[in-house]
């Protein structure tokens with residue numbers, strides 16, 4: 001593979017999506033849809049995002065922009081790798 005000169009794979013904004021932008025934002029141009037379904041959700045309280053737990057136990061991410069912020073690709077991938085390492089160490093992966 002030749003060396004990359006761009007990082008376009010880290011950002012995708014799907015403006016034709018009927019739900020775009022699915023979270024309130026002042027800057028829809030920088031809204032990243034790449035992690036539409038947040039891969040950090042299974043981390044529960046350790047995801048590092050702006051969640052609340054509802055009375056019924058459901059984690060509500062309505063106010064979280066962590067997976068949608070342009071520039072957060074590396075943060076998401078680092079957290080995912082940490083999570084997978086933890087799962088491996090616990091014998092759950």
Ligand code: SF4
Nearest residue numbers: 038041047049061064
């Ligand atoms: S959307 Fe935010 S609060 Fe919800 S799991 Fe992802 S990082 Fe955590």
